[in-house]
Amino acid sequence: MSFVGKDSKRSIVRNFGSHVSSGKVDFYTAIDLDFVIGKRRGSWMYDVSGKTKLLNCHCNGGVFNLGHRNPELIRVLTDALKELDIGNHHLISEQRAKLGKKLAKVNPPGLSRVVFGVSGGEAVDFAIKLARAQTRRQKIIYASGGYHGHTGLALAAGADHFKKPFEPLAPGFVEVPFGDTETLSKVIDEQTAAVLFETIPATLGMPIPPDGFYKEVRESCDKKGALLILDEIQTGLGRTGKLWAFQHYGITPDIFTIGKGLSGGLYPMSATCYRDELDSFMRENPFIHVSTFGGAELGCPVAERVLDISSSRAFLGRVNTLAARVENGLDVLSQQYSDILTEVRQLGLFIGLKMNDQGYGPLMSIACYNSGLFAVYADNDKSVLQFLPPLTISDAETSFMFRSLNRAYSWARNNPKYLELARALVA
Numbered sequence: 566m567s568f569v570g571k572d573s574k575r576s577i578v579r580n581f582g583s584h585v586s587s588g589k590v591d592f593y594t595a596i597d598l599d600f601v602i603g604k605r606r607g608s609w610m611y612d613v614s615g616k617t618k619l620l621n622c623h624c625n626g627g628v629f630n631l632g633h634r635n636p637e638l639i640r641v642l643t644d645a646l647k648e649l650d651i652g653n654h655h656l657i658s659e660q661r662a663k664l665g666k667k668l669a670k671v672n673p674p675g676l677s678r679v680v681f682g683v684s685g686g687e688a689v690d691f692a693i694k695l696a697r698a699q700t701r702r703q704k705i706i707y708a709s710g711g712y713h714g715h716t717g718l719a720l721a722a723g724a725d726h727f728k729k730p731f732e733p734l735a736p737g738f739v740e741v742p743f744g745d746t747e748t749l750s751k752v753i754d755e756q757t758a759a760v761l762f763e764t765i766p767a768t769l770g771m772p773i774p775p776d777g778f779y780k781e782v783r784e785s786c787d788k789k790g791a792l793l794i795l796d797e798i799q800t801g802l803g804r805t806g807k808l809w810a811f812q813h814y815g816i817t818p819d820i821f822t823i824g825k826g827l828s829g830g831l832y833p834m835s836a837t838c839y840r841d842e843l844d845s846f847m848r849e850n851p852f853i854h855v856s857t858f859g860g861a862e863l864g865c866p867v868a869e870r871v872l873d874i875s876s877s878r879a880f881l882g883r884v885n886t887l888a889a890r891v892e893n894g895l896d897v898l899s900q901q902y903s904d905i906l907t908e909v910r911q912l913g914l915f916i917g918l919k920m921n922d923q924g925y926g927p928l929m930s931i932a933c934y935n936s937g938l939f940a941v942y943a944d945n946d947k948s949v950l951q952f953l954p955p956l957t958i959s960d961a962e963t964s965f966m967f968r969s970l971n972r973a974y975s976w977a978r979n980n981p982k983y984l985e986l987a988r989a990l991v992a
């Protein structure tokens with residue numbers, strides 16, 4: 566049986582507009598970006614018509630860290646299908662137990678507990694629930710312009726434009742600017758259950774934390790008895806050149822969340838890892854947070870393999886070698902296009918290209934598309950193009966990526982008339 570390209574592109578777009586999202590069809594039609602994902606392999610996505618292919622430099626925020634349809638992971642999943650299904654979330658499970666043990670092995674000492682979920686939002690929701698239940702406090706401090714998902718508690722820790730239409734949301738959430746320890750120290754108190762940050766906030770345009778930031782955050786939390794929750798949903802799994810991005814900063818969170826690439830892009834899976842000492846609430850209330858599909862058994866062997874690969878010395882070595890090459894290439898580009906590209910934000914292959922106008926993020930997304938790259942601007946700082954190539958990208962693909970990026974910048978520079986339109990498009 567085959568699934569891709571059974572229908573004409575025109576009819577797919579019509580049916581999608583009629584039954585799934587008319588708004589998305591309107592948006593993409595307006596910018597002439599009618600890509601419909603068909604075949605996909607490794608670093609590439611092919612349009613269903615077979616006419617266009619794109620090097621994926623967004624990777625759904627890390628879902629495709631190991632490429633599309635990674636053959637090794639497909640083998641694990643198809644083997645798992647011979648014996649397993651989702652399992653039963655009420656019962657003790659061999660597969661969940663194995664994955665829990667694997668996480669404990671790759672995590673820093675002491676972070677050996679886990680609750681599984683399906684999505685990143687669900688993982689963050691549980692992190693907040695655990696922090697509140699365990700500390701018996703309510704206040705959650707989060708970064709302005711961050712993003713933790715579309716579910717209830719995670720949404721309450723997000724930017725206004727994502728949450729306003731759905732108010733009233735859960736109370737007790739207080740916003741601080743990311744990277745500002747002075748404001749944090751004024752807001753954090755004995756009522757604070759947790760401080761919640763993405764280790765580097767992707768939707769805010771990948772601002773790299775200032776020197777010493779996380780040490781100070783950790784100290785503030787410890788002083789007030791608040792927990793530190795880090796969202797590693799985009800930054801985790803080797804993206805920054807270490808397994809977890811917080812390992813760059815010499816601190817350990819009390820709770821952290823994983824999603825996106827944990828499932829290898831094949832089976833939904835997320836996880837909330839936490840310190841052993843925080844287990845008393847869940848021990849007393851083991852059925853208080855249940856998720857039918859959370860940690861589904863079919864996905865567990867895939868996630869185990871993802872963790873084996875992503876934590877291996879050879880894999881992280883390759884990510885760091887690539888990152889050094891990309892850094893050099895971006896250095897050249899930022900000199901060449903210094904009138905547009907004002908800052909390269911990079912940790913490993915977690916990259917934000919900061920430009921000097923809010924129109925440039927959307928404009929460069931379109932310019933990249935026309936040059937064979939898929940990259941998306943940061944929604945809470947549209948002057949930044951998020952740039953997340955697959956961690957498995959080859960040297961030849963990296964060269965293609967730079968040629969395309971160069972073409973895209975050259976086009977953006979030579980077509981300033983579109984800048985105003987791009988600004989209006991996302992206003």
Ligand SMILES: Cc1ncc(COP(=O)(O)O)c(C=O)c1O
Nearest residue numbers: 684685686712713714763798799
């Ligand atoms: C940092 C971060 N946290 C949480 C989420 C929510 O994940 P999900 O869409 O799987 O619920 C996202 C999604 O983009 C994210 O980027």
